[in-house]
Amino acid sequence: MTQPNPPSAAIIGAGLSGLCCARSLQDAGFRVRLFDKSRGVGGRMATRRTDHGVFDHGAQYFTARDPRFRAMVAQWVAQGAAAPWTPALVAIDMASGAPVRSAVGEGTTRHVGVPTMNRIARLLAEGLDIRTGSTVVAARRGPASGGQLQWTVDAVDGEGAALAPEGGFDWLVAAMPSPQAATLLGDVPALQAGARSLPMVPCWAVLATFDAPLDAGFDAAFVNGSPLTWIARNGAKPGRDTARECWVLHAARDWSESMLEAPAEAVCARMLEAFRRITGAATAPAIARAHRWRYSGPGATTDLTCLFDAQGGAGACGDWLAGARVEGACLSGLELAGRILAAAR
């Protein structure tokens, strides 16, 4: 649908929730502009390229239960942007101090982006108007020249320099972790309160490269009774570069909270020691770096799938609303787009 003056939306956050919301609105004829503080799109569906290898250091894989998300995944697979992942996957209990392995019940289909997790986000971003490197510091709603209320977005660049305000938006979407959304929703108090009521929790990650193949006896493991909760050989995923032995380690929620402000080097050392105990790895990695996800996932559950205020001309979406996963983020974005489209009719 092409209209002379289509309704418009500013979407803050080009993670999966923001991208799905944007695509849906744009497909319905909206003029949409996304803003993201990072250099690229995808948010926590992240891939880090380093001189010691490529790592998916945020989301590791995704599952699909809802028919709408299953259809999206089928399309990504058909486009060659995703593939099923069937790792040698185990559960490891460290409660006794020594690793006790057990099988992981099958029946779950896991997919990954190909050749990286971030590929999915880049696919969703095609054809969208996105301002990357643009940190939104305020969103203001006020009367436009025609008298109607519209949103103006204030942003700064990577160096903190103010960018020209961008205005004329009928709708504002905050598509980011709840604490970050709350800071931008001051003009819509009900939404701000909703975002504040749903906290997020951290996760420390370590990206480690070994000089030689590491024979752990598995590709990935869910871990209990350890500072770590997940470890995976990145190269075991389809389409990855296997020339280097790259592993991703994720710390448990409680441990990450207790180490939230600890120096990255100290965190890295503790997580590598836990890794050594789990795998029995005889050699230390050639290079390892720790990365802190301050807002890794939701710390509470809710029956809401998005936050929406038709009068206030705004909404919020993200995994903290519709479930702590890639699927939840996508569905939350679609749900919010549906609410905006219904209200704009």
Ligand SMILES: Cc1cc2nc3c(=O)[nH]c(=O)nc-3n(C[C@H](O)[C@H](O)[C@H](O)COP(=O)(O)OP(=O)(O)OC[C@H]3O[C@@H](n4cnc5c(N)ncnc54)[C@H](O)[C@@H]3O)c2cc1C
């Ligand atoms: C360590 C880790 C492991 C995970 N593992 C899995 C897994 O195995 N399977 C799974 O399904 N899910 C997993 N997840 C969860 C999954 O990654 C998220 O649910 C999903 O990516 C969230 O998408 P989102 O759009 O809600 O938020 P985000 O991806 O966080 O996107 C928000 C975006 O907003 C931007 N932003 C924030 N503030 C501003 C601002 N002021 N101005 C401009 N831009 C801003 C950010 O840069 C970001 O790009 C994992 C997450 C982490 C961190």
